[in-house]
Amino acid sequence: MGIVLSLIVTFWAGYLIVKKFKPQPVLIIAGLVLMFAATYLGLGTILPEKESTGLALFDAFEFMKKTLSSNLAGLGLNIMAVGGFARYMDHIGASRALVKLTVRPLLALQAPYLVMSATWVLGMFLGLAINSASGLAMLLMVTVFPILISLGVSRLSAVAAIATTLCLDWSPSDTGTLLAATTAGIEPVVYWVKYQIPIAAAVIPVVAILHYFTQKIMDKKAGHVVAPGEIVASTDKDLVPEKPVPMYYAILPVLPLGLILAFSHLWISWIKMDIIKAMFIGLAIGMIVDFVRTRDGRKVLADIQVFFEGLGMQLANVVTLIVAGQTFAKGLVAIGTIDTIINSAQTSGFGAIGMILVMITIIAVSSVLMGSGNAPFFAFAALTPTVAAKMSVAPVVMLLPMHFAASAARAMSPITAVIVVASGMGGVSPFDVVKRTAIPMIGALVTLVAANFVLFY
Numbered sequence: 001m002g003i004v005l006s007l008i009v010t011f012w013a014g015y016l017i018v019k020k021f022k023p024q025p026v027l028i029i030a031g032l033v034l035m036f037a038a039t040y041l042g043l044g045t046i047l048p049e050k051e052s053t054g055l056a057l058f059d060a061f062e063f064m065k066k067t068l069s070s071n072l073a074g075l076g077l078n079i080m081a082v083g084g085f086a087r088y089m090d091h092i093g094a095s096r097a098l099v100k101l102t103v104r105p106l107l108a109l110q111a112p113y114l115v116m117s118a119t120w121v122l123g124m125f126l127g128l129a130i131n132s133a134s135g136l137a138m139l140l141m142v143t144v145f146p147i148l149i150s151l152g153v154s155r156l157s158a159v160a161a162i163a164t165t166l167c168l169d170w171s172p173s174d175t176g177t178l179l180a181a182t183t184a185g186i187e188p189v190v191y192w193v194k195y196q197i198p199i200a201a202a203v204i205p206v207v208a209i210l211h212y213f214t215q216k217i218m219d220k221k222a223g224h225v226v227a228p229g230e231i232v233a234s235t236d237k238d239l240v241p242e243k244p245v246p247m248y249y250a251i252l253p254v255l256p257l258g259l260i261l262a263f264s265h266l267w268i269s270w271i272k273m274d275i276i277k278a279m280f281i282g283l284a285i286g287m288i289v290d291f292v293r294t295r296d297g298r299k300v301l302a303d304i305q306v307f308f309e310g311l312g313m314q315l316a317n318v319v320t321l322i323v324a325g326q327t328f329a330k331g332l333v334a335i336g337t338i339d340t341i342i343n344s345a346q347t348s349g350f351g352a353i354g355m356i357l358v359m360i361t362i363i364a365v366s367s368v369l370m371g372s373g374n375a376p377f378f379a380f381a382a383l384t385p386t387v388a389a390k391m392s393v394a395p396v397v398m399l400l401p402m403h404f405a406a407s408a409a410r411a412m413s414p415i416t417a418v419i420v421v422a423s424g425m426g427g428v429s430p431f432d433v434v435k436r437t438a439i440p441m442i443g444a445l446v447t448l449v450a451a452n453f454v455l456f457y
Contacts, residue, residue, distance in 0.1 A: 001041065001043065002037075002038070002041075002043045002044075002335040002336040002337055002340065003336075003337055003340050003341075005034065005037055005335060006034060006331075006332055006335055006337040009030050009033055009034055009331075010030070010332075012030070013026050013027060013029075013030040013328070014366065014369065014370070017370050017372075017375060018369050018370055023321060023324065023370075023372070023375045024320045024321055024323075024324040025324070026324075027321075027324035027325055027327060027328040027375075027379060028064070028323075028324045028327050028328070030328050030331065031060075031324070031327035031328040031329070031330055031331035031332075032060050032327070032331065033331065034328075034331025034332060034334060034335045034337075035056075035059075035060045035063075035330060035331045035334050035335075036056065036057070036060065037335060038331070038334040038335040038336070039056040039059075039334070040056070043334075043335050043336050044333075044334040044335055044336050045059075045334065046059040046060055046063060046330070046334055047059045047062060047063060063327070063330055064323065064327055067323050067326050067327065067330075068319075068323050071319055071322055071323055071326075072315075072319065074182065075178055075179060075182045075319075075322070076315065076319040076322070077276055078173075078178050078188075078274075078275045078276055079175045079178055079314050079318050079319060080310075080311040080312075080314040080315055080319065081275065081276045081279040081280065081311070082131065082173045082174075082175070082178075082275065082279060082314070083175075083310045083311065083313060083314030083318070084279070084283075084306075084307040084308065084309075084310030084311040084314070085256060085279040085282055085283055085307065085310070086130065086131060086132065086135070086253075086310065087306050087307065087309065087310030087313070088283060088286060088303065088304070088306050088307040088310065089252060089253045089286065090135065091303060091306040092245065092249070092252075092286060092290050092303060093244070093245035093249060094245065094249040094250065094252040094253050094286065095129075095130055095135075095139060095253055096139060096142075096143070096245070097245050097246070097247055097248075097249040097250040097252075098126065098129060098130070098249075098250040098252075098253050098254070099126060099130075099139045099140065099143050099144075100143055100247070100250070101247055101250040102122055102125075102126060102250075103119075103122065103143055103144050103147070106118055106119060106122070106144070106147065110151070112148070112151040112152045112153045112226055113153065113157075113212050113215060113216045114212065115147070115148060115151055115153075116148055116153050116157060116158060116161045116211065116212070116215060117161070117208045117209070117211050117212040118208075119140065119144050119148065119161055119162065119165075120161045120162075120164065120165055120207065120208055120211050121204060121208050122144075122165075123136060123137075123140055123161075123162065123165025123166060124165060124166065124167075124168070124170075124200070124204055126140075126165070127165065127166035127168075127169075127170070127171055128170070128171045128172075128254075128257055129171070129253040129254045129257055130166075130253065131166075131169070131171050131173060131174045131175070133165070133166040133167075133169075133407070133410075133417070133418040134417040134418040134421045134422075136165055136166055137162050137163055137165060137166075137418050137421055137422045138421055138422075138425065140162045140165060141159075141162055141421075141422055141425040141426065142425075144162065145158055145159075145162060145425070145426060148161075151226075152226035153215070153219075153226070154215075154219045154222070154224040155426050155427060155428050156215075156218075156219075156222075156426075156428050156432055156433060156436055157215035157216075157218070157219055157224075157436065158426065159422050159423055159426035159428055159433050159436075160211070160215060160433050160436035160437050160440075161211050161215065162422050162426075163411060163418050163419050163422035163423070163433060163437065164207070164211075164411045164437050164440060164441065166407070166418075167207065167407055167408045167410075167411045167440075167441060167444055168196075168199075168200055168203060168404050168407055168408065168444070168448070169373070169403065169404070169406075169407040170192070170196045170197070170199075170200045170404075171192070171257070172188045172189050172191075172192035172257070172260055172261075172275075173188070173256065173257065173260070173275055173279075175314075175318050175374065176373070176374060176377060176378075176403050176406070176407070177191065177192060177196065177403070178275070179322060179377075179378065179381055180381065180396075180399045180400065180402075180403045183381050183382065183384060183385060183395065183399060184384075184385075184394070184395045184396040184399050185395070186396060187264075187265070188260075188275065189260055189261065189264045189265070190264075190265065191396070195396055195400050195456065196400070196404075198451065198455055199400065199404060199448050199451050199452060199455070202447050202448070202450075202451040203404075203444050203447045203448050203451070206443050206444065206447045207440045207441075207443055207444050207447075210439055210440040210443045211440050214436065214439045214440055215436060218435075218436060245293075246293065248289075249289070252282065252285065252286045252289065253282075255278075255281070255282040255285060255286075256275070256278035256279050256281070256282040257278075259273055259277075259278040259281060259282070260273060260274075260275060260278045283304075283307055287300055287303075287304065290303070318374070321374060321375065321378050322378050324378075324379075325375075325378035325379035325380070325381065325382060326378075326382045328379050329379060329380065329381075329382035329383045330382075332383065333383065333386065338383055338386060338387065342355070342387060342390045342391070351391075352391040352392065352393045352457075353453065353457070355387065355391055355398075356393075356397070356398050356401065357449070359380065359384075359387070359398060359402055360401050360402055360405045360445075360449060362376070362380065363376050363377055363380060363402045363405050363406050363409070364405045364406070364408075364409035364445060365409070367405070367406045367407075367409035367410045367413065367416075368409050368410075368412050368413045369413070370413075371410070371413045371414075371415035371416040371417070372410065372416065373406035373407045373409070373410035373416075374406070376406060377402060377403055377406040380402065381399060381402070381403075384398045384399050384402070393457070394456075396456070397452065397456050397457055400452055400456070401448055401449050401452045404444075404448045405445055405448065405449070408441050408444040408445050408448065409441065409445065411434075411437050411441050412434050412437055412438050412441045412442075413434065414430040414431045414433070414434045415430070419433055419434060419437075
């Protein structure tokens with residue numbers, strides 16, 4: 001009975017999210033329905049007896065209150081600080097300066113598809129400082145896209161490469177990274193260095209090569225031929241941002257990353273540094289630099305409102321999604337679905353590897369259908385420690401490929417934000433773009449899963 005109800009509710013929730021209903025209320029309602037069903041059908045309880053309010057109806061909301069409170073005090077505050085800092089850096093033009101500075105070496109190359117692949121690799125590393133996939137794509141469309149077109153790359157190829165930058169959310173300040181590290185009980189920096197970087201090191205060259213050959217072959221099949229006369233050097237006017245700022249502004253977005261890495265167990269361990277402090281320090285330095293340049297104290301102090309608005313946006317969009325996902329996960333646990341799946345896997349000889357592959361498949365398919373990597377990953381991440389414990393594997397071995405699979409599969413969805421934004425700016429169809437992104441992203445999925453098993457299982 002429990003498994004049937006959970007399947008019905010899960011498919012209903014997935015259908016609504018695919019139809020562009022707001023995922024937070026959908027996941028919360030689905031979780032509440034499962035929790036109430038578990039209680040009144042005698043299939044499980046919502047809270048232990050010591051934590052119960054005395055009424056099942058209230059227990060569900062007590063769980064939501066505790067979940068929101070615990071997330072706001074830790075993980076949520078980290079995510080909010082990162083979001084606010086990113087929004088401020090974009091507002092003062094520092095993010096554009098970083099992109100402008102880093103793309104200049106590409107102008108020395110005269111091989112169009114090599115430049116295109118190098119652009120993708122550059123985007124992956126820029127993603128360490130610019131965590132938004134759609135935001136990074138917009139910056140690259142403004143700066144690098146005209147260069148690729150002038151070199152002779154087709155619009156579809158250029159958009160496909162740019163839209164798949166950050167196909168691995170591998171920054172230590174990324175929201176998914178923070179959630180995965182917290183859920184696995186690992187510090188974000190350690191999770192990044194020990195687990196994410198080795199996987200990324202395997203995936204990046206594979207995808208770069210696949211982009212090179214895929215786009216070149218598909219351009220040729222589409223009748224797009226790069227004539228020598230079409231390859232022209234781009235000029236600086238292609239790189240002029242909407243808000244021109246000095247090039248030294250490029251250092252500002254990477255300051256928190258430098259602080260997080262420098263003052264950690266990896267290097268200077270006797271000085272304590274965390275993500276929130278790093279973001280605040282980066283913000284303070286950014287304000288000082290902006291004031292020295294503009295000499296306009298009123299403007300600098302007014303711009304800080306952008307940071308506060310970024311905090312609120314992350315609370316409204318990301319932290320609430322995490323709470324909603326955990327509520328849905330609690331419903332699945334309460335009704336006994338997770339125990340049933342685990343027991344079935346164990347008795348059938350499915351094993352930990354099979355269970356990991358099932359979880360990755362669910363996440364990847366959901367990301368394509370929903371057009372979001374965060375929604376399915378946040379919904380299932382909370383279940384991972386329970387599943388991993390019963391399968392006798394470390395939670396990180398399940399969380400890492402699930403996290404990366406969500407972001408890689410997202411780039412194959414024609415309705416995801418980064419594909420829609422890049423396609424719109426490039427003047428091409430998002431459905432045509434995902435035909436170009438499918439092969440590189442499938443290559444990314446296969447590589448990350450294989451690397452995860454080889455390195456960590």
